[in-house]
Amino acid sequence: MPHSRRATEHRYGNRPTMKDVAARAGVGLKTVSRVVNGEPGVTPDTEKRVHEAIEALGFRRNDSARVLRKGRTATVGLVLEDLADPFYGPLNRAVEEVARAHGALLINGSSAEDPDRERELALALCARRVDGLIVIPAGDDHRYLEPEMRAGVATVFVDRPAGRIDADVVLSDNFGGARDGVAHLIAAGHRRIGFVGDHPHIHTATERLRGYRTAMEAAGLPVAESWVSLGSTAPARVSATAAGMLAGPGPVTAFFAGNNRVTVTLVRVLAAEARPVALVGFDDFELADLLRPGITVVAQDAAALGRVATDRLFQRLAGADLPPVRLELPTRLVARGSGEIPPAG
Amino acid sequence: MPHSRRATEHRYGNRPTMKDVAARAGVGLKTVSRVVNGEPGVTPDTEKRVHEAIEALGFRRNDSARVLRKGRTATVGLVLEDLADPFYGPLNRAVEEVARAHGALLINGSSAEDPDRERELALALCARRVDGLIVIPAGDDHRYLEPEMRAGVATVFVDRPAGRIDADVVLSDNFGGARDGVAHLIAAGHRRIGFVGDHPHIHTATERLRGYRTAMEAAGLPVAESWVSLGSTAPARVSATAAGMLAGPGPVTAFFAGNNRVTVTLVRVLAAEARPVALVGFDDFELADLLRPGITVVAQDAAALGRVATDRLFQRLAGADLPPVRLELPTRLVARGSGEIPPAG
């Protein structure tokens, strides 16, 4: 049976509304609403007439209108750094799965590490009245979200803590993971270990550096400041930095990479190096085990970050008046070869 | 200045509305609307009073309500296979960037390769009245979207063609790419080449197989049916299949991998193999150049797929009454070593 077309051009293309269905079925608007929502109290005969009208007109309920009246949009907003970054893929998917289990859809977008863009995106999501917001911070001042949170937007920060406001945050144990990774290199006999990490204004970068320093200190090892470098993770800078640490009279014999982008660049640098240099990287990545040597990493569970954060979000949405918490997820050292190389010479 | 809290619990938490702002500023509702939307015709003094009221109440326009009245939601829906799949990351991001350039937000979700879930998700997006829909098909019958498209939902299919309906589709040149990749192996001297690909109901799988057969035929080479295998890309199946092709009296000396998941598994299989076996894979992947040998691939431009599809979407949204097109994007052979290994013996 062909769908009948309507003569007038409406908004939303030319969709039939409940009113149209009601008219065609010869019933009241509320009865259509009952049938569409599976509410009780409609005779089988009436229900059948309504269903036929729905079918004939190709009616599909406008959830945007529904949402306006109901007050909840069944939508979760996710602000991440980059939709294309493989690290956030599993996190993204985990958020989606939890949201889906609660019947909610996901609106997401990238901040591109730009605090202004993060803000713009987060506030646009609030304007759409998402029920909850999950934010991977790019900026370090989130006071702009305070009115939104007070107005009822459940908000959870992931991967990095919120700046200057008190809110739920779900993190990996960046400090402990880095400390263990560096201790692993020390256990292999290294004394001169380089640390190459992200910009110092990024929380994970400084936490991981703190782990490095703590492990060195615990082993009674001095740290030359030339072994430590925070900054851009662009390949050019990382390569140059690493080259500097490998040159001179007291070269490093091992590297700890502050994140996966740094790790990958260091793999390239070390492949061109004559002597073997050990490497442990923060963050696991696909195919790390296929390289020769395999790359030893401190792995975080990105999917768990997303899952825990979204669970927390829906706890708040369920009405629990919870105090803000900081949840820290453990990391896992995965030894594959590169971190077990002994010091050269 | 602290935001005043309202006594009554409203929907959407307890947000002030334009009506509240109007009351506080002592103006009409429409005047608030004018100020909020930057429309002309408000005296500076009135405008100032409205701004103060907005500030004091912490008002933020409800875009959900706005959208109901305006008819367009400034939202694009994206149905992909898996939010966590690195292949779709750049595509996802490209769709976001184009949407953002048009002032639209992105709702996305995973079909998990399940046609029912694809349908459910796509229709949920239509119920939210997304302006447009980008679909990476999991199923092969998309007639369920016909009423939606007729009702004005701009729809573009990506990566795989739509099933049983006439619609825009943006694809890579799967046939030509595979043909060139296999020809590359033939040029290196191979005569017995295995093809391991995805399930035969997946369009890209059969197109790439067609490319394989065409290249073999063009070179006058026979194809033993034992060299060709379509099916699950699960590592267990791919490994077993590859082992079979490498055993026996006339083993293959090279593989063409039908997609990146197959490629990765084949890399593992071949690493354990005594003799060198050549490999060309469809789809590029991060670090392919860092493996030894580097992996030769037929690369598709996932970001371009997303960009072209979303551009098309917004052309339709701009009102152009365009006939459905099929856009095919070229692939690129990237030689890195594994595809240039000569036949053993």
Added chain:
DNA sequence: CTGAAAGCGCTTACAG
């Protein structure tokens, strides 16, 4: 079992 009226928070079309 059924439906008319009011309202969600905005914008549109119109009048002053």
Added chain:
DNA sequence: CTGAAAGCGCTTACAG
């Protein structure tokens, strides 16, 4: 320059 009324497509609260 300004605002009251109607309406977007639904649901809620109520009456019959």
